[in-house]
Amino acid sequence: MSRTLIVSNRLPTKVLRTDEGLTFQPSEGGLATGLGSIYRRGDNLWIGWPGLFVQDEAEEAHISQELRADNMAPVFLTESEIHDFYEGFSNGTLWPTFHYFSDLATYEQSHWEAYVAVNQKFCEAVLAQAGPDDTIWVHDYQLLLLPEMLRRARPEAAIGFFLHIPFPSQELIRVLPWRTELLEGMLGADLIGFHTFGYLRHFLSAVSHLLGWPAQNGQIETPTRTIRVDAFPMGIDYERYAKAATSEAALAHMAEYREALRDTRVILSIDRLDYTKGIAQRLRAFDLLLQRYPEWRGQVSLIMLVVPSRDQVAQYASLKEEIDELVGRINAQYRTISWNPILYFYRSLPLEELVSLYSLAEVALVTPMRDGMNLVAKEFVASKVDKKGVLILSERAGAARELSDAIIINPTDMGQLAESMHEALVMPEEEQITRMTAMQALVRRYNVFSWSRLFINQLAYTKMKQHTLATEMLSNEATTQLLTDFKASQQRLILLDYDGTLVPFHPNPQRAEPGQELRLLLRALAELPSTRVVIISGRDRATLANWLGDLPLDFIAEHGVWLRTAGEDWQLFQPLRADWKRDLRPVLELYVARTAGSFIEEKDFSLVWHYRRADTDLGIERAREMLSHLSFMTANTDLQVLEGNKVIEIKNAGINKGSAAARWVERYAPDFTLALGDDRTDEDTFRALPSEAYTVRVGSGARSLARFHLASPIDVRRLLRKLLG
Numbered sequence: 001m002s003r004t005l006i007v008s009n010r011l012p013t014k015v016l017r018t019d020e021g022l023t024f025q026p027s028e029g030g031l032a033t034g035l036g037s038i039y040r041r042g043d044n045l046w047i048g049w050p051g052l053f054v055q056d057e058a059e060e061a062h063i064s065q066e067l068r069a070d071n072m073a074p075v076f077l078t079e080s081e082i083h084d085f086y087e088g089f090s091n092g093t094l095w096p097t098f099h100y101f102s103d104l105a106t107y108e109q110s111h112w113e114a115y116v117a118v119n120q121k122f123c124e125a126v127l128a129q130a131g132p133d134d135t136i137w138v139h140d141y142q143l144l145l146l147p148e149m150l151r152r153a154r155p156e157a158a159i160g161f162f163l164h165i166p167f168p169s170q171e172l173i174r175v176l177p178w179r180t181e182l183l184e185g186m187l188g189a190d191l192i193g194f195h196t197f198g199y200l201r202h203f204l205s206a207v208s209h210l211l212g213w214p215a216q217n218g219q220i221e222t223p224t225r226t227i228r229v230d231a232f233p234m235g236i237d238y239e240r241y242a243k244a245a246t247s248e249a250a251l252a253h254m255a256e257y258r259e260a261l262r263d264t265r266v267i268l269s270i271d272r273l274d275y276t277k278g279i280a281q282r283l284r285a286f287d288l289l290l291q292r293y294p295e296w297r298g299q300v301s302l303i304m305l306v307v308p309s310r311d312q313v314a315q316y317a318s319l320k321e322e323i324d325e326l327v328g329r330i331n332a333q334y335r336t337i338s339w340n341p342i343l344y345f346y347r348s349l350p351l352e353e354l355v356s357l358y359s360l361a362e363v364a365l366v367t368p369m370r371d372g373m374n375l376v377a378k379e380f381v382a383s384k385v386d387k388k389g390v391l392i393l394s395e396r397a398g399a400a401r402e403l404s405d406a407i408i409i410n411p412t413d414m415g416q417l418a419e420s421m422h423e424a425l426v427m428p429e430e431e432q433i434t435r436m437t438a439m440q441a442l443v444r445r446y447n448v449f450s451w452s453r454l455f456i457n458q459l460a461y462t463k464m465k466q467h468t469l470a471t472e473m474l475s476n477e478a479t480t481q482l483l484t485d486f487k488a489s490q491q492r493l494i495l496l497d498y499d500g501t502l503v504p505f506h507p508n509p510q511r512a513e514p515g516q517e518l519r520l521l522l523r524a525l526a527e528l529p530s531t532r533v534v535i536i537s538g539r540d541r542a543t544l545a546n547w548l549g550d551l552p553l554d555f556i557a558e559h560g561v562w563l564r565t566a567g568e569d570w571q572l573f574q575p576l577r578a579d580w581k582r583d584l585r586p587v588l589e590l591y592v593a594r595t596a597g598s599f600i601e602e603k604d605f606s607l608v609w610h611y612r613r614a615d616t617d618l619g620i621e622r623a624r625e626m627l628s629h630l631s632f633m634t635a636n637t638d639l640q641v642l643e644g645n646k647v648i649e650i651k652n653a654g655i656n657k658g659s660a661a662a663r664w665v666e667r668y669a670p671d672f673t674l675a676l677g678d679d680r681t682d683e684d685t686f687r688a689l690p691s692e693a694y695t696v697r698v699g700s701g702a703r704s705l706a707r708f709h710l711a712s713p714i715d716v717r718r719l720l721r722k723l724l725g
């Protein structure tokens, strides 16, 4: 039976070493609490780190056995892995970078090496568990390399990846020395999920700027695969919180707290200790509230629960000191014998106590500087059974995209924060209920179960589409058949596109020379008996002649405008005009001036605008503009505007690679035809050939008229070498 394997750095259970021996406790943090409710459903398995350094094999065996019974498989980390991978690269490099705290980030080669090694360790742990039909769902920034590692070991596996933290602007990603590896690591997945559309957009822009792979309709095309990307805002186990809020235990706690607090009103703040959560800023804003509105002194207390987290990382330890100091100062300044401004707890609490705090508080103050989602905000909403209470929420938490009925604030605007607390404290009950009702409907409906169902279904759908849409890979069997047919044939025709097919793209087109190895290969092919090898390219004839003209090859240049049979002169496909260039060249020049990095290539009977070296987004934008501009200018002429890979070409209509290829078929009547090409213009060739021809599209999984697919120029050359026998 197929299962889902959840893979994350932290397991939902953490093991602690206490005086009484090992104890097992629920983990804190949104990933563990959020997903904790779903993995037990069905026969699923969760693979991850149990949160401590294990001393010996006996301890390891004991922990494995205990966790196994609860559908968990532990990955143990050594002390130095915890230091370099977890505290170092994950929480000292990636966490600050992805939360826009780049100045706190460290860049240590040894931490990076540990990150690679631990991702590899996770890869082996997954491979040891995963059956061929299992779905693998990898989570979060500690495992960015894992999808690609798994992909290499299991090319066909269904692999999903979800990022729980923000994905920042590509300006921050590009600072990372290992940015390429990290992005490529994620792209090993079939489906990549983010909490918000904003994070998704940043990711697509990073992939397009830093790797050069464009996206369309939520899909990224790499040279070898198509990857789906989407936003899936994570939810919570709504009923668990709603039920817990009315449980006997929670009601008992509530009564106890209420008695101790008498009629003091409560503002609540709950987070892991983290500089991204804006805890210190929140304290200063509370101070400001008491200054601006002295009437709240003695009336309102801030209950602040801070859960210990990552205390071995330097910035976390110093933040703890700052908070201690601030709480001390504010309390010392305002407290009275019967009233404490801030009730500060530095520990974690069990669910019933947590929920009774949610119920008790009139206001929840969730004001992170940056937060992937923030589940505390949703848990507060779910726990408000009587629908009274106000949520103050940072616009920089993922949750703010959904919870628009909260009071949305900018967490750095101290004045706004203080005012929002006042506003919350005086908000009429009716308005509280209206807002809370709307938020509850949303949090109840888009809960953690629907979230995971949506992701897993989307992953299955993506996988299915990959199978049905992709042109068949040129398999070993198909290659064997191709070679047999080739040997048996009397007259062979081989049509080879140049860029993207025989050689990879180069940012400067004039630098994509063939090289000695390719030249030897082409010569050997052309010297086989009864074999015509044709270079069929959009390039100008001079360049092709310069690079390959001395070889016994035929040429189709400028997309079919110029033709040359080996040993003869160039001929025009048909008489053509070029006087239109005079009118259109200034238009292209205008776009060159407006698009840094773009340039014009002039051929005898066409003009090409190249934007491969321009900023990717600007290039796409200008290309769109140019297309509409040119379609207006070329209406009712016999010119054609053609879009290619980062180029726009204007040429005479009716002449293309297909019409030229047809001439060769007519002239030589081959009984074996092989055509290879990577671009839209090569589809004309594929269309023009008889159905028994071997047509092969090179590159990504785009739809093609070709019968087969090959991944890259490397595979093309490998195939051509096989023809030599």
Ligand SMILES: O=P(O)(O)OC[C@H]1O[C@H](O[C@H]2O[C@H](CO)[C@@H](O)[C@H](O)[C@H]2O)[C@H](O)[C@@H](O)[C@@H]1O
Residues within 6 Å of the ligand: 010, 028, 029, 030, 031, 032, 034, 140, 141, 164, 165, 234, 309, 310, 371, 372, 373, 374, 375
């Ligand atoms: O494992 P730790 O180092 O102890 O840290 C705890 C977790 O913190 C982060 O949680 C995030 O996930 C939440 C759910 O998607 C989201 O609401 C929140 O905004 C994130 O910060 C981290 O991403 C997890 O990997 C950690 O386990």
Ligand SMILES: O=c1ccn([C@@H]2O[C@H](COP(=O)(O)OP(=O)(O)O)[C@@H](O)[C@H]2O)c(=O)[nH]1
Residues within 6 Å of the ligand: 027, 028, 029, 030, 031, 033, 034, 270, 271, 272, 305, 307, 347, 348, 349, 350, 354, 373, 374, 375, 376, 377, 379
């Ligand atoms: O004493 C506590 C306080 C909080 N939490 C949980 O920790 C999670 C925090 O998740 P959130 O998404 O708000 O932020 P993260 O810590 O993941 O960045 C929430 O589910 C809380 O219920 C907990 O388990 N014990």
Ligand SMILES: [Mg+2]
Residues within 6 Å of the ligand: 497, 498, 499, 500, 501, 677, 678, 679
């Ligand atoms: Mg090409």
